[in-house]
Amino acid sequence: MTRILHEPSGEPNPLRALGLELLRRRTSMKWRTYPDDVLPLWVAEMDVPLAEPVVRAVTDALAIGDTGYPAGTAYAEALADFAQKRWGWAGLAVERTAIVPDVMLGVLEMIRLVTGPGGAVVVNPPVYPPFFQFVTHMDRRVVEAPLGPDLRIDFGTLEETFRQAVAGGRRAAFLLCSPHNPTGTVHTAAELSAVARLAERYGVRVVADEIHAPLVLAGADFVPYLSVPGGERGLSLMSASKAWNLAGLKAALAVAGPAAAADLARLPEEVSHGPSHFGVIAHTAALREGTAWLDAVLVGLDDNRRLLADLLGEHLPAVDYRPGEATYLAWLDCRALGLGDDPADVFLHRGRVALNSGIPFGAGGVGHVRLNLATSPEIITEAVRRMAAAPG
Template sequence: MNSIPNPLEDLTLGELRQRTSLKWRTYPEDVLPLWVAEMDVRLAEPVARVLTHAVARGDTGYPYGTAYAEALAAFAERRWRWSGVDPARTALVPDVMLGIVEVLRLVTEPGSTVVINTPVYPPFFAFVEHSGRKVHTASLNDAGRVDLDALEEAFRAARAQGEQVAYLISNPHNPTGVVHTRAELEGIAALARTYGVRVVADEIHSPLILPGAEFTPYLSVAGGEDAFAVVSASKAWNLAGLKAALVVAGPEAAADLRRLPEEVGHGPSHLGILAHTAALKEGERWLDALIGGLAANRDLLRSLLAEHLPDVGFRAPEGTYLAWLDCRRLSAHYSDGEASPGVVSDLAGPARFFLDHARVALSSGHVFGEGGAGHVRLNYATSSSILTEAVARMGAAVARSEHASGPR
């Protein structure tokens, strides 16, 4: 039995407001921030311990060794019954998105096309385009899952534009919280083989699988042997400020990975590597307690929305700590602005309404690309009291707006 208390209930609002990170400093103090992917938790004890000891020793030099990759390999075998992480086929990178860019540079040339599913994590647009590649989108289906027919059409169209095509998949998917099934991933792998598309899987949320779902590493499926995964402990253990991630190559992609420039590995922090390694090696009991808390908050969010915002559509996420809320039935209360996908600082539509009228900060759906307008992404990795207060505020704001506008 896990004796670790729910990590999400360990910090008060006052303690959280003392933080100096992006989540808690972007907006004024009267705003409840449920937007960027930071969790309201303390560090897991094994992570805090290894960092404290390193600082006490002055062990703050350059990173060394393969302990991080070995910890990931052992974690994958324990957690997912997958023995496919070979430390010899891994490379250290500063973080997941920079790792993705470096992999895209290995398998495509400037001007090549990268297919992504929308709505999707906004930096997918910016990082791909800033690396000199073109984005081609394939919309998710109405259930927020990969539409294989739409994906095939995107692969076909992308190949018609040039010789090199890559596909960047979010596994699990951000923002819908979908955990792709093995059958879905095998369908994707078959299409990628047919059309000669190289797959890069962003698996940063892979440890955050909620009860009722099962994570399948993309590299574990038949046909995925020439793909790459980019992984990190940062989301599951709240380590975004401690930079370190790993690129994992499938057996047929090992030669490509060997072409990764040596200087890329200079970016990760030694303290970051120590923290991520400790999380994967010794942090599973804490992770299990966190997942229990997230599952409870997912259920709480469902009931809060039913009580305060019954017109908001909600499909319970299978993974991550992100909820994708369909606010299109509230459109009388807001207007969608014009903005480009991927510009994460832009607020429009319901996110702007809830910030202005409820003092709750959410991620604006339109920045996630096609299919995102009229939606918001809500981060429920917080205490039950903060989550309850936030949704109550949102409901009250809608009620006030309806009262002010009169009968419709």
């Protein structure tokens, strides 16, 4: 596949646009969970103004009272065009898509389609905590196949986990996080092809959460799981919500490989009632017209990764940080600081910085924190200063 390389967009860095005083006027979870003296660098919300095409599309809809129920395939068509231009992937067929409320609810619906009650769902911890919470609440078993020390898929472990998951003829699914949250790992075409081969060998169905796909740095290549040899039986969930900060405008797409179309066709009709009409409008505008804004964000995030590495090297050199190739999340190994199993608790109560505890991410999470880089350099700098003072 060929893809468009990121080029300077000419747009100002959105991560530098909003000051702390303005951000504290927000009423979303990131800014209202903790007291005002806490710097919130935890939940996956970005401290940015929305891309102008998104604002315009939603405002225009409001102006004419276009506040009904979603309809049509504009979102899927926009995603297919984006995939072609951005990733060189022409295999996203609009007729093999379905609109779902958001990525995690879509994941659950896909797992229901390909497994039964009590079935195993394999995950690669440390991984996004709702993979555990949501799956367990839907009467499925989470089975862990931890990442290797290099924070990449350990294929020996994955194969053994697949073998155990399907023992006795049980149906199983592999919930693949691609790119990986929290590590920022971008799986290669070779790795994804190896996943597909193992899945086919053991009869495991792959459901790929690809919500962070647009947030891949220049120099790294995102490869859609459905594009690799053997990925035809896979199911993917995609959305513009993370890359364009649209979590409050609910809409996502389930995408089926050619051999999984019949599975997607069994999706209950009522699932399509959950997405927001404004969500569909916003996500479509982002994919169609928001790429220059996205490229400006990606440049800003790359700057923030370097800034965080420099700040940690200066103020907290014992913290192990391996900058990821994707997402706006940083996975920090704080075990050498001697702050116990949950350093996020220490950083919150002593430093007044809110980070995600590594413990809910599963195996490999103890002693780690997840830090949200999608904010201004000034806030990152102040956060690290506070974190450095916390161990004392």
